[in-house]
Amino acid sequence: MHILHMAGAITLLLGSIFLVLGALGVVRMPDSYNRIQAGTKATTLGTMLTMAGLGMLHPGWLPKLAILIFFIIITNPISSHVLAKVMHDLKIPVRAGAKNTPREEE
Numbered sequence: 001m002h003i004l005h006m007a008g009a010i011t012l013l014l015g016s017i018f019l020v021l022g023a024l025g026v027v028r029m030p031d032s033y034n035r036i037q038a039g040t041k042a043t044t045l046g047t048m049l050t051m052a053g054l055g056m057l058h059p060g061w062l063p064k065l066a067i068l069i070f071f072i073i074i075t076n077p078i079s080s081h082v083l084a085k086v087m088h089d090l091k092i093p094v095r096a097g098a099k100n101t102p103r104e105e106e
Helices: 004-026 032-057 059-089
Strands: none
Touching: 004 032, 032 059
């Protein structure tokens, strides 16, 4: 059991690091499209690792956490795609410093 607890703690720590890096990516990226990408990828992996670590520390929670991980795998990419699609349809510029004018149609 000691090795499983150590693995759970390390997995929990890795998940927390990914979540912090995702938050840093949201702050540091130059435009909204990059912020969505940075936030979604890091939070998906970070949340999955955090829940897997919790599952190792509390094996009784593992079935519920597995269901949550499954829904996160499905919903995070879809929600970021919908956000990017709406921003594109509203013609939000790609660069943060760009003028607030509609982009040219390609």
